[in-house]
Amino acid sequence: MPNDSTEAGRTLAAKLDHLFHTVRPRHGGEYTHEEVAAALRDTGGPTISATYVWQLRKGLRDNPTKRHLEALAGFFGVPPAYFFDEAAAERIDAELKLLSALRDASVRQIALRASGLSPKSLNAITEMVERVRELEGLPDATKGA
């Protein structure tokens, strides 16, 4: 199964193929696999054979190494993250966003300092927070992510 469908978005092959279509050397044709290999060889960085470029593009091989990913990304002028799963990256970013949402320094402080406490203590503090919310007339259950 060349095209791994467990990948949330497009496959690596699809992305690479898209790059070939999109970034072109001169009007008319796309980069040749050999050209890519040669260019990479010249930059002094990690080399990559033309055949392998083709295999990746065709989906015969997915799962290249870090260095090859860097080389390919560098050649086409995209960040290496381009080749990774977009959905996963977005999910992580959402988690990071949750963080930046907590602008309130006091809340951050509480989170940091609460980290490491015993489950029992955490539970007690949770209850206390809920109780205070109640007293201040804040909504009851707003389950976030």
Added chain:
Amino acid sequence: MPNDSTEAGRTLAAKLDHLFHTVRPRHGGEYTHEEVAAALRDTGGPTISATYVWQLRKGLRDNPTKRHLEALAGFFGVPPAYFFDEAAAERIDAELKLLSALRDASVRQIALRASGLSPKSLNAITEMVERVRELEGLPDATKGA
């Protein structure tokens, strides 16, 4: 050559090691290499041996494949770009401390629910947290990363 100096900033090993130091399961210590391997195994995704995790962390092996990079990034809750882009890595590091705290579901719950409370209440809760830390014999000041 284990430590690839073509890498813009820190080596992969350094970054991974940093993740181990930063994101911890709960108070006590860092994740064990075996724990990481087991967790990855449980998620159904690509597996990775504990020994190999160690090798990557030590710099005996750099240049893992795409899938393993994804798995590692997923486990530590950072985007795969963390291992590539140094600028992104630094940005993430800045927030990682808080992120790791929020990885604990209980702590996350507290943070989310504490958001919106009055300054007075937040202050009270902060003091309570500090008091509990004291009782549980946890360190006083936040230690540097």
Added chain:
DNA sequence: TCGCGCCGTCAACTGAGATGTACAACACTA
């Protein structure tokens, strides 16, 4: 102090990642 279990470390092996080489298909020129 002994024994047991956990974890980091190391070396050797396996297999997938990656390459080299050769062939087929097409384009261009004379």
Added chain:
DNA sequence: TAGTGTTGTACATCTCAGTTGACGGCGCGA
């Protein structure tokens, strides 16, 4: 149409990413 060069395709081969298994140190309970 024959000849030459270029590029995609195929496959045999080799290298190194990744695993397996074992050893040694360390903490903990008996």
